[in-house]
Amino acid sequence: MDGEGMNTLLASEVIERTARRAVKPRIFEPVWKWAERNVRLSVRTTNTPGQYDSGWIAYTRGWQEAFSNPRVKEIAICAAAQTGKTESILNCIRYAIAEDPGPMMWIMPAESLARSFSETRLQPSLKDCPPCAEQITEDPDAFKLLEMHFKDCTLNLVGANSPAQLSSRPVRYLFADEIDKFPEARAKEAGALELAKVRTTSFWNAKTILTSTPTVESGQIWQAYLNGTRHKYFVRCPHCQHEQELLFPQVRWPKDERTKPGAEWNVDAVERLAYYECPACRHHIEQNWRHAMIRGGCWKATNPNAPADRVSFHLNALYSPWRTWGSIAREFLEVKDSPSGLQNFTNSVLAEAWKPVQGEAVSEAQLLDLRADYPLGTCPAKPHFITLAADVQRDCVYFTVRAWGQDEESWLVDYGKLPTLESLNEIMAREYNIAGTDERMKPIKGMIDSGYNTQAVYEFCSASRGRIHPAKGWEKLAQPVKQATVDFVPGGRGGMARHIALFHFDDCAFKVELYIRRIKDRQGPRWHIPFNIGPDFIQQVTAEKMVERKNYRGVPEQVWHRSHKDNHLGDCEKIQLVQGYLLASELRKPATPPLAPESTAPQGQHNIWQTAPTRGGWVGGWK
Template sequence: MMPQETEENSLSSEMLESLAAIRKKQEDVLENTINKTLLALAPEEPMTVSEWAAEYRYMGKNETSRPGLWRNELVPYLVDIMDSLNSDSVEQITFLKPTQVGGTECGINILGYIIAQAPCRVMYVLPNKDAMEDFSQDRLQKVLISNDCFKGKYAAGNSKNAMLRYAGGFCKFGSAQSPTDLASWSVPVIVLDEIDKFPKMSGKEASPLKLAEERTKNWAGKKKMFFWSTPTLKTGHIFKLYESADVRYEYRVPCPFCGEMQPLAWKYVKFDAHQPATVVEHNAYYECCHCHEHITDKDKPDMLLGGRWFPLNECDGQPRSVAYGLNSLYSPWVTFGKMAAEFVRSKNDPLLLMNFVNSWLGEPWESKSAVMDADIVIQHKTECPMYVVPEWCQLLTGGVDVQKGYMYWKIDCWGPGTTCQTLAYGKALNWDELEQIMDTTWTGEDGVTPYQVCIYGIDTGYRTEEVYDYCWRHQGVAFPVKGSSTQMAAYLRPSNIEPKMPGRMPLQLWIVNTDQYKNEIAQRLENPIGRGSWMLNKDCDLEFAEQITAEHRIIDDKGHEHWVKKTSAKQNHLLDCSVYAFAMADLVNMRALQDVIIDSTPAVQPEQEQQAGEMVIPEPQFKI
């Protein structure tokens, strides 16, 4: 072989090796690209909502006092509720919840999971437009922007408050007050938040719950309907759904001493209900219903972690609707003492007590006051006679119900704790007689101390111009009042009346939320005689009690509560007078009255502990 041929063969061999190396590298790159593509196209490993939240949901400083990844072990009772989205058989999930148990974050996790893992159409309905925009803008959108797992999925630039768009679907927000919002889209998933604040009817359409549910009827076998809310009354939406669920669940936890599983129940929170709230907060504890050991707040995290949901009932086959109920005792952010202190602050005020039952116990308010009975009212008579002012009284107010040829009148005594007692009542035949009654000086129980009515309200339903004229002549003491014909949030609000006679100042007419005042009178009649009660004097007769109980509370087709006259009742004038006297007491800030110590001898406090669940009212510091 010639030298030149040998050199060419050698060069050719090197080139072939180089080409082979290049080809091998290209093949490796191609293989890696194919593998990455196949990996990207491969379905992700199935995850539940709670697993996804623990791996991807980051909570910032503005969302929690413990920023960082979501921790299921902090609120283990939410795991099953979140994971109900992954249950094929369950279509309806109801959460009867109090405040401070993480309910809102539970909903955000469910929405986050859908956007990141199982994109589809979602409708999220809140009570009104303001609540809808606040939740979308201030809660959910901030989560979608701040969590990396939503990058490339959430289309922030193509979204607005009422419509959040993401790859594979959208979240449409709606107001329960707008039928249009609830009738525009077909969706497999709906979330209805705080449904006890929803109206019974949406505009002139059907119930907003029904309208929203209609949006899912084309998704048989795939639909999910979430209903959650703090309860109000037993007739409210959430409690009805809770009661009608195929299976209702109760979260039970193990006792750290005996290990027995039990629900956290309010009646086992132990404290002295006669102590101030600040003292109760540091002394309350929980008693095991089995071994009776004292359980403290430091035991609660382990108890919650060891807990699980137990069914309270059974159903045939797989349940299609499930319901979960909690109270604030389960909350890792609420101590036993904090709950007890809240009860102590609320127990003497019917409105605060109702909020405690709804928002802390997670239970519907059930008041016996929907129907008042004269025989019960007459039992609220004290030993103080008619026309004598009890020694605890700090002011007198009056109410007048004007009729065609006469006027019913009533004067009430007011003291600390919104305590009320009837001083006197009757019928005046003319304005001069009414003026004389309201100018009367009344004597206290000591036979010396003088009292006078400081303010009184006169109904303008009849003889309106006469009422205005009388009130102009008694400005600052006599005020015209009128019951509201529409729903009111406030107890009362002013409206100016321009005078027809020159030289007179405008007169202030007060619009009164009569339903709310009647609610409170009825609720305070449930309190024992003493502080915070609504009482009669010793000489009030059965006719008086029958007038006070001449109405009962009903719920109309729109879900609004009203007091209406019983069909068997004859007159309700003194009830109206009581409402006006109550409204006038509020006008002079009666609820801010403070206790005056009359007897220097300290009251003897009961030594025995009181179970909070019994809601016993302490004895008043003043004499009845």
């Protein structure tokens, strides 16, 4: 048979299959019911293999039923991590492929994530589902990681960091995962989510599913949740039948010698003894009641003004079968005093938007209240170690030096302005007196903001052989600090590329930690300055305040505004907190004299400063 005849046959098969599907009676049923009949989970993709059962995560039935509802166009799921939402969304994809096909797109924050997800989870789950496996063609080239051609539809996976891919094809089903990590609008182009949504406009029966843990109030998932029905999951108290949403303030634990024998919480005891208290009858609800409560629960819309075709859901980790109420209480106690720890708990566990405190700049009086009885150039107590932080400008370099003690307590021992980057070597070699002793110590680690004159910073840090690292702040980051490896060519062009560890950090989170918590509210680890601190330091550390502005979508958001042109010493102190974050585990150990970088640790002694300059970076060098 010639090629033309083959094409005619293939076309006729497609027409015949489409016609059969069109006249076949449609039986609409919730996705979760279809999945319980057709989906079998494999050990390749889950730690709970076997026939899919929605009963133990009954709350996922809500958005699966919404997907089956032809009147619903957009579903937004604002949920905590590890709540079973991904598997339930996979049910929606499997259902669409087998029962109601149409072109589909799954978007993740980056293409690398999409590729890994497809290989390890999506494709195995489709092959393990008989109705979907029947739709896979025999041509292996048609079933690629990022583009899967089925008999009746196509599924593409793309990264939100690829605008061309987002705007290249029309889709009926749009699945957007972790949308708060998507790139937002820029001067020349709309945001990733807006670009993708436009692709659905040519389908009258299009559906969009948005999922993410929230970040801030102006974040995309929180706004999608607020603009929808705002469904919340209600359960009944086993003692009084009071209907309620599970909320973290109702998680309680005894406050006695068992849980707090001294100044610190015994987190093991808290995790073991925590319970949920009904706000109506005050009875203790033990953990073993939760499964029955969730199975008998129901979703209730709380926004009567929402469009009927826009459904949104909110779910925190108190419902998750993978978390106990005690483990959540423990996590709260462990992170509440760490930089951005409370924000991460609020986002990833409570599934709530973080609300930074808006207010005036730190006052001089508030900063001066942190003065301690020691002079500049002296450590008032023997520290674990001393660190340097620097901020590079066009014609100078600002720096601060901090001594770190037990439990992240720190003292400013030096600061100033230098003519060149190379001048920092003098500071790294400078020895500081330890009050009451004959001992002297010098900085043993350092970090430089690489936002300006990046090439020079990379070259200088590389020459330090692991003692000093570059750092770069970002407006939004999924975690407080993220280590990466960057390549650079000494001199700018030609020659062999070198590798260096670069630390990305959440700029807003560490500013809140420094200006609001440490200085203004005096919370968290103690943060000291010397009694003879200079007016230049005071002026620069009080130069920023948080203000409210509207973003490009007209949504209010809180940003840091500089009220004085020079805030460089404040930026140095912020970078010091980044170092404190990285050193936190070491700062909870009893103080011991740090070893010099050139020394060899005696057998059996742990030298945290033996770092490899091109691999492992800061944290990896401890191991």
